Amino acid sequence: MLWSGWGDPERAAPLPESVVGLLRDMLGVRPAERPPAALDAVDVPACRLNDEDLTALAKIVGDSGVRADTETRVRHTRGKSTPDLLRIRSGDAGDAPDAVVLPGGHDEVLAVLGLCAERGIAVVPFGGGTSVVGGLAPAGGAAFVALDLRRMNALVSVDEVSRTAVLQPGLRAPDAEARLAERGYTLGHFPQSFEWASIGGFAAARSSGQASAGYGRFDDMVVGLTVATPEGTLDLGRAPKSAAGPDLRQLVLGSEGALGVITSVTARIHPVPEAREYEGWRFASFAEGTAALRRLAQDGPQPTVLRLSDETETMIGLADPTAIGAGSPDGGPPSQCLAVLGFEGTARQVADRRAAAAEALRAAGGEPLGAEPGEKWERGRFDAPYLRDALLDVGAFVETLETAAFWRDVPRLYEAVRTALIGALSGAGTPPLVMCHISHVYPSGASLYFTVVSAQGKDDPVAHWDRAKRAVNDAIIDAGGTISHHHGVGTDHRDWYAREIGPLGVAVLRAVKERVDPAGILNPGVLVPPAAEE
Amino acid sequence: MLWSGWGDPERAAPLPESVVGLLRDMLGVRPAERPPAALDAVDVPACRLNDEDLTALAKIVGDSGVRADTETRVRHTRGKSTPDLLRIRSGDAGDAPDAVVLPGGHDEVLAVLGLCAERGIAVVPFGGGTSVVGGLAPAGGAAFVALDLRRMNALVSVDEVSRTAVLQPGLRAPDAEARLAERGYTLGHFPQSFEWASIGGFAAARSSGQASAGYGRFDDMVVGLTVATPEGTLDLGRAPKSAAGPDLRQLVLGSEGALGVITSVTARIHPVPEAREYEGWRFASFAEGTAALRRLAQDGPQPTVLRLSDETETMIGLADPTAIGAGSPDGGPPSQCLAVLGFEGTARQVADRRAAAAEALRAAGGEPLGAEPGEKWERGRFDAPYLRDALLDVGAFVETLETAAFWRDVPRLYEAVRTALIGALSGAGTPPLVMCHISHVYPSGASLYFTVVSAQGKDDPVAHWDRAKRAVNDAIIDAGGTISHHHGVGTDHRDWYAREIGPLGVAVLRAVKERVDPAGILNPGVLVPPAAEE
Incomplete structure (x- = not known):
């Protein structure tokens, strides 16, 4: 790296x-x-x-x-x-x-x-x-x-009956996939950080991958966890689901090293799909495309990959904006949004789901663009962080952030984040470029993933962004969104996370932390503010 | 009641x-x-x-x-x-x-x-x-x-865009369904206690319904919760899923009144299905049927209802054991198991899923029995507790218990529980009748639901059962199962729950309880043993 x-x-x-x-x-x-x-x-x-x-x-x-x-x-x-x-x-x-x-x-x-x-x-x-x-x-x-944790990088075991695998936390995602593939399996977890991220990190930060529509988020995949803490070991997960009390696995997932060190993850696995097909669809607007995605998320069929770029991201993503549609009636730039769908499974499942999805998307106003836009997305799916380096090299500022909400709140959240970013970064008179896509869908809501590109600012680009980021965080909380859909809390989101779960929620987490980590040595300041700071 | x-x-x-x-x-x-x-x-x-x-x-x-x-x-x-x-x-x-x-x-x-x-x-x-x-x-x-909580029985609101509803905890399930049905929706949650249980209880005890294969468990349905505690209010759930820290909703779900009083539940809702079809399938053995259910749970299509009775339950459930198959080759009673499948959705979804499931079940050795066994099950689905009263009236003892495990452990767990029940209840020389069915399936595992019928015993039937129940609880934990799949912990399972999550797990829950309930007034002794008892 x-x-x-x-x-x-x-x-x-x-x-x-x-x-x-x-x-x-x-x-x-x-x-x-x-x-x-x-x-x-x-x-x-x-x-x-x-x-x-x-x-x-x-x-x-x-x-x-x-x-x-x-x-x-x-x-x-x-x-x-x-x-x-x-x-x-x-x-x-x-x-x-x-x-x-x-x-x-x-x-x-x-x-x-x-x-x-x-x-x-x-x-x-x-x-x-x-x-x-x-x-x-x-x-x-x-x-x-x-x-x-790089030395703890084993695929410990595969249970083909239960379709689960035990993985050590330091196993990097590509290695996990390679070792599972030898047995004919996949985790189906492909976040943008895939090439470098580790199994333990996926669990600790509640990672969500690009194929989460089909395979679920990483926290959905985890059925067992072992955690080392200064006060001993937690060994959790005797069944996929249980009514035996609160689900303590869900207390460890997302704990970001502040409550313990995950030393083993038992996760669901899937047979390597026989067929994989990706395709593009055009919608006249982000609102129209959003409604179409909601239709699939709620009534099926659920694709394996499902994402929708807003007008700006669509325009930037296409070398030639006219390629997927005509200009607007008033002669301005065309209003259009690109959706990418992916289907994985047996050849028959893929064919059936793809046909049923096509019928639903056509009914929702979508226009099929064939395989090319989907395959192009698939080829470049892990490239964005490299592009960021190149942008930083020429003096641009580029960053991403994400949130999620229930469907009803998604339009308001979208506008609130855009407005906050544009407001905070237009200081020098040139507004930033703000792009967005729906990256993950659920029956009751969706995530919004924003990319912003601007000049770095003359003085301190870190401080410049910090002000903008704070404004966006406020906007997310005020608009009813969650402060992170799949990046996590860390120190950057901590104060807004505290607003999200309220003072009693913070107190509960702090009580757990004090019990498992009385000396306060575990990733201090991440996730939960130390009591002294309040 | x-x-x-x-x-x-x-x-x-x-x-x-x-x-x-x-x-x-x-x-x-x-x-x-x-x-x-x-x-x-x-x-x-x-x-x-x-x-x-x-x-x-x-x-x-x-x-x-x-x-x-x-x-x-x-x-x-x-x-x-x-x-x-x-x-x-x-x-x-x-x-x-x-x-x-x-x-x-x-x-x-x-x-x-x-x-x-x-x-x-x-x-x-x-x-x-x-x-x-x-x-x-x-x-x-x-x-x-x-x-x-019976006065807190409102359907507060329905969000048709997000397909969620806000429900008060004292709303009883049939009333919730009736009020949602007026708007064209259903929760899809039908546990055996349906006719009397409440929304708050479903959440507090992690209820799982008979249609959980299709609609999910109640804890899967909940996207938001408000909880009153002696130390204030927790208000949780801004999005279906989030990477903002541990999922505190999953700490409240299953907390059984020991961590607070759930005062509001936001749950997913579904359009009332256009079509509902139930059917029966015959398998030669519980093992064969189990493999067939696993096949559906892992590779689909997932029915809405999916359950499989073991040989004994099948025999008892049928007025005429020969009705679904011939006797065994050696002239003894026929070895056969009844599976019930239900499909709900649009007419087309039902037809498609039913056909695909039939193909998979035939390949797994199943023999279709048509609609009658499924419809019979559906008609009697809430009757078992009435039957228990009638059995108690004539001096029989009857009780149920349930557990869950990963698929690999299911056969071992099944044998362990049967052996423990028969061993503990055969004191007077007459072994009890032990029946079992797989009540819920997941890609990585399943639940086992046992019914035991025996004589009440001459002396104290409560003490007699208590000894048997302790032996079964030990057997469940030793065989790798969870102490409850959908009944909960209460006081009856508390000591085995402690073994399941280990001393540090207990300590974590106790730390949470002490924070939200320092006076220890919330359902004392349920879920978590008081520190003084250890």
């Missing part, structure tokens, strides 16, 4: 000159004044752990399991939000862990937590390092270790 | 003499020595609340909202498990609430909880009163009120 950006550095591709020109003319994007720092010029604070700490940790995980060299620490600094990248590119690794610890199994995790609780060293679980919500930069200023 | 049994007394029907003879010959059932007590002969302890308590409560809920008369107290004593019925029939109302309080809304609930916390009066939420796990008889011996 590129330390200062996304993914495999070999796959980075600069933007074409024509796009750079467009960004300049339309959004006022100017080249950054300083080039990104080199890795050896990054400013890393001195390690606050003493030799005794490091020796004690090495006693648990072995000498090779404790690393305090500068490069390793830089590579575990923060996550992959745009502010994270801007900070590290500017040479600021002020949030670097004091050391990186690589446990080999559940018992080593337990022992590390016990030791760290005793010594007051904070612990931040680290899977793929792909958090975009400040989930890897703990608050409070204590010394902390990144608990890198 | 009959105070000493189930349902509408008008619908009670005595057993035919032939059945009474069979019970005598096969199970050694003898008439009970004492007839059930009359209502006015029931022994109710003196009310432990003083006038000041009652006046303070009446100040909140009105004079008509506080009742301490004997009949009302008897009618709120315990639930509807067989031991509950045996105790009340014997004239023992030792667990009667000291008074019954009927709040009119969320704020009145909050005020009652505040007052009771101050005065150390325990509070047991009471919906339909249909608990079969000791959920209405708090431990600890403190004075307590039954918080009867």
Whole structure:
């Protein structure tokens, strides 16, 4: 993973000159004044752990399991939000862990937590390092270790009768898919972070993938969890569903390392689909397309992939906006929205569902565009983070955020977020480009995924975005949305999450945290504000 | 509701003499020595609340909202498990609430909880009163009120865009269905307790209905909850799904009144289906039928109703065991199992799913029996509790219990529970009749629902059953099952629930309880053992 950006550095591709020109003319994007720092010029604070700490940790995980060299620490600094990248590119690794610890199994995790609780060293679980919500930069200023789970990367077992698999948390998604594929199975979980994210991270942050319409969110897939905490182990999940009390699995899912370290995940698996078909549909407006998606989500058939871009995202996504429809009657740009549908399963299931979906979409005003737009989407489905690096390189600012609501509230939420983003980022007179798509659907609601592109601003682009992000967060909560549909809470969303669940909800989470983590070492400041801060 | 049994007394029907003879010959059932007590002969302890308590409560809920008369107290004593019925029939109302309080809304609930916390009066939420796990008889011996939610029985609103409805907790299921049907909708939730149970109870106890294969469990249906606690209000659910932290809705679902009083439920609704078709299928064995159900649960199509009786239940359920197949090759009784499938939806959906299911079931060895066995099941689907009353009347003991596990563990769990029941109840030399069906299926597992019929035993039938039940509970936990799939924890399953979630799981729940209920007034002893007991 590129330390200062996304993914495999070999796959980075600069933007074409024509796009750079467009960004300049339309959004006022100017080249950054300083080039990104080199890795050896990054400013890393001195390690606050003493030799005794490091020796004690090495006693648990072995000498090779404790690393305090500068490069390793830089590579575990923060996550992959745009502010994270801007900070590290500017040479600021002020949030670097004091050391990186690589446990080999559940018992080593337990022992590390016990030791760290005793010594007051904070612990931040680290899977793929792909958090975009400040989930890897703990608050409070204590010394902390990144608990890198990469050594715990086994596919432990496959239960073909129950169609479940036991996976270790450090297993990266592509490796999980490859090992399951050898047995003929798939998880069906393909978030945009797929190429780098880990199983433990999916569970800890309630990840949702691009095929969630068909395979469900990751939290739907999990039927069992083992969690190490400073106070012992939680081992949860004896049946798919139970009436034996509250579902404690759902307390661990989304806990983002603040309540424990997930050391094992039992998840549903599916036979590798025999057939996969993707296709595009055109709608005259986002409202019309939204109604069509709602129709499928509520009355079926449910495709495996289902997404709808708004007018702006559709226009930007197409090299030639006229390709999927004529201009508007008044001669302005065409109003049109692209939906992408994917169907996976047996050949017959795919054919049946595709035909039934086509009938429903036609009735809802949709126009079929054939396979090409769907296949194009499928080919580029993991590319957006690379594009972000290229945009940052030419001085643009680009970031994404997401929310969800019940269907009735979706139009209001859409307008509220757009208005807040445009209002907050139009300072220099050039409004930002705000794009949106419905990324996930449910019978009772949907998520909205926004991408914003603008000039970085003359002064501090991180502070500039921070103001905009706060305005958007307020708008989301005020419009009845949830502060995150699949990115998580981290530190970035924490204060709005507190508004979402209310003071008693926060108090309940804090009570749980205090019980499993009395020393407060688990990812401090993430998810739940420390009581002292209130 | 009959105070000493189930349902509408008008619908009670005595057993035919032939059945009474069979019970005598096969199970050694003898008439009970004492007839059930009359209502006015029931022994109710003196009310432990003083006038000041009652006046303070009446100040909140009105004079008509506080009742301490004997009949009302008897009618709120315990639930509807067989031991509950045996105790009340014997004239023992030792667990009667000291008074019954009927709040009119969320704020009145909050005020009652505040007052009771101050005065150390325990509070047991009471919906339909249909608990079969000791959920209405708090431990600890403190004075307590039954918080009867029947006045909070509104269908508050219907959101046709999001396909959700807001329902008050005291709304009884048939009333909810009737009011939704006026708008063209249904919840699709039909547990055996349907005719008496309430919306709040469904949520608090994680109810699962007979059509859960199609409509999901009640905890799947709930997208929003409001909960009153002594420490304030929780208001949860801004979207169908979210990545904003742990799902606190799933902490409230299944909390059985121990963490708060559910005052509002937002649940998914569905259009009333255009078509409903039920049918029967024959399998040669429970194992063969189980494999067929698993096939449908994993690869579809998913029927709306899907259940499979084992050999014994099939034999008992059929007036003529030869009706669905020939005898076994060795001339013994035929080995056969009846599956019931139901399909609901548009006429086309029903036809398509039914055809695809038939193809899969035939491939799995099933033999179609046509509509009659399915329709017969559908007609009698809420009758079993009436039959229990008739069995108790002639001196038989009958009780049900349920569990769930992953598919791989289902055969082992089935044998373990049967063995434990037969072992524990064969004391007098006559083994009990143990029947079982798969009541609910999931892609990764299924539930097992057992019915046991035996002689009541000469001495104390409650104590006799208690020993058997403990042996079964141990067997369930040892075999990897969950202690309840849809009845709940209550006090009856509490100690095994503690084994299921482990000491840290118990500690987490206790920490939550102490935060929302520091005085420990909420259904004490249900779900979580008080810390002092350990």
